[in-house]
Amino acid sequence: MLADVQSSYGLDRPFQGAGNFETEHQRTIIREVCAAVQTGRLVVVSGLVGSGKTHLLRRIEAELTKAGKVALAKSLAVDKRRTSLPSLIEALFYDLSPGDRAQVKIPKQAERRERDLRDIMKKGKRPIVLVVDEAHDLHHKTLTGLKRLMEVVADAGVLLSVLLVGHPRLRNDLRRPQMEEIGYRTTIFDYEGIGSARRDYVAWLLGACAAEGVKVGELLEEEAIDLFAERLRTPLQIEMHLTLAFEQGFRLGAKPVTAEIVEQVLSRAIDDLEPTLTRNGYDATALVTHLNARPSDIRAFLAGTLDPEYSRQLTEQLRQAGVPV
Numbered sequence: 001m002l003a004d005v006q007s008s009y010g011l012d013r014p015f016q017g018a019g020n021f022e023t024e025h026q027r028t029i030i031r032e033v034c035a036a037v038q039t040g041r042l043v044v045v046s047g048l049v050g051s052g053k054t055h056l057l058r059r060i061e062a063e064l065t066k067a068g069k070v071a072l073a074k075s076l077a078v079d080k081r082r083t084s085l086p087s088l089i090e091a092l093f094y095d096l097s098p099g100d101r102a103q104v105k106i107p108k109q110a111e112r113r114e115r116d117l118r119d120i121m122k123k124g125k126r127p128i129v130l131v132v133d134e135a136h137d138l139h140h141k142t143l144t145g146l147k148r149l150m151e152v153v154a155d156a157g158v159l160l161s162v163l164l165v166g167h168p169r170l171r172n173d174l175r176r177p178q179m180e181e182i183g184y185r186t187t188i189f190d191y192e193g194i195g196s197a198r199r200d201y202v203a204w205l206l207g208a209c210a211a212e213g214v215k216v217g218e219l220l221e222e223e224a225i226d227l228f229a230e231r232l233r234t235p236l237q238i239e240m241h242l243t244l245a246f247e248q249g250f251r252l253g254a255k256p257v258t259a260e261i262v263e264q265v266l267s268r269a270i271d272d273l274e275p276t277l278t279r280n281g282y283d284a285t286a287l288v289t290h291l292n293a294r295p296s297d298i299r300a301f302l303a304g305t306l307d308p309e310y311s312r313q314l315t316e317q318l319r320q321a322g323v324p325v
Contacts (some may be wrong), residue, residue, distance in 0.1 A: 012211045019202075021205070051192070057131070073128065073129070132162065138164070237270070
């Protein structure tokens with residue numbers, strides 16, 4: 001948000017990164033996940049794009065670190081499509097080895113590498129949690145490899161849990177019959193973000209960003225708050241559209257921002273097919289693989305120009321997979 005806009009409305013900070021809006025659902029997820037990862041399980045947390053998964057993960061990691069009952073390791077590889085089992089084993093080596101990480105030497109030969117890792121884990125004498133964010137992009141062979149690694153170290157008396165965080169596509173993929181070897185062994189948590197507390201979130205966010213003495217009603221009309229709560233779903237959507245509404249209000253000289261201004265900036269296409277699929281983790285590449293369709297057909301499907309009968313078939317496949325279309 002422009003500094004002039006903030007100053008005009010009496011806002012001390014932009015809406016992004018305002019702090020933690022905590023719901024009972026979030027507290028429950030944190031508590032349940034922290035318990036599940038101490039039992040040597042594959043654990044999945046799935047949530048829409050922009051629902052606050054990364055912030056939730058930070059809270060989970062902080063709680064686990066504070067409790068001190070497990071040793072944490074985390075994959076920092078950015079491109080999860082290319083992340084393989086050896087890459088994740090490297091993350092375990094770096095984070096579990098004592099001393100300077102720069103001095104860590106990882107064997108290149110697979111047999112020795114896994115044996116050395118098992119020995120490091122045994123010395124720690126605590127359950128281990130490997131955290132992988134953006135896990136919806138992991139290849140199914142990598143997921144299978146993680147399951148086998150957990151079994152190998154379990155034979156040596158080591159509890160290794162893997163916490164996978166990603167879009168709903170990750171959850172849906174694990175529930176497919178082809179993935180039952182892994183999916184049936186996985187504990188899955190669906191993270192709803194702010195859920196039905198969207199109106200409370202808007203009011204909280206305005207209050208958190210307002211300067212001392214500035215009231216929420218001086219910033220945004222009640223009807224405008226209602227519109228945000230009715231039409232938007234995630235914190236990311238709300239933060240972006242609040243910014244657009246205040247910038248538009250500033251241009252028009254409106255105080256407080258009205259429902260009419262909010263109507264002007266709300267995206268009409270926000271619930272169209274492609275944005276809905278994207279929020280669930282299905283880009284064009286993922287759809288080609290999931291639906292076993294040609295790229296040209298997927299492009300036409302997203303554009304609404306595909307043959308109606310074929311389009312209905314693809315839509316039904318997505319619904320059967322758990323995608324809300």
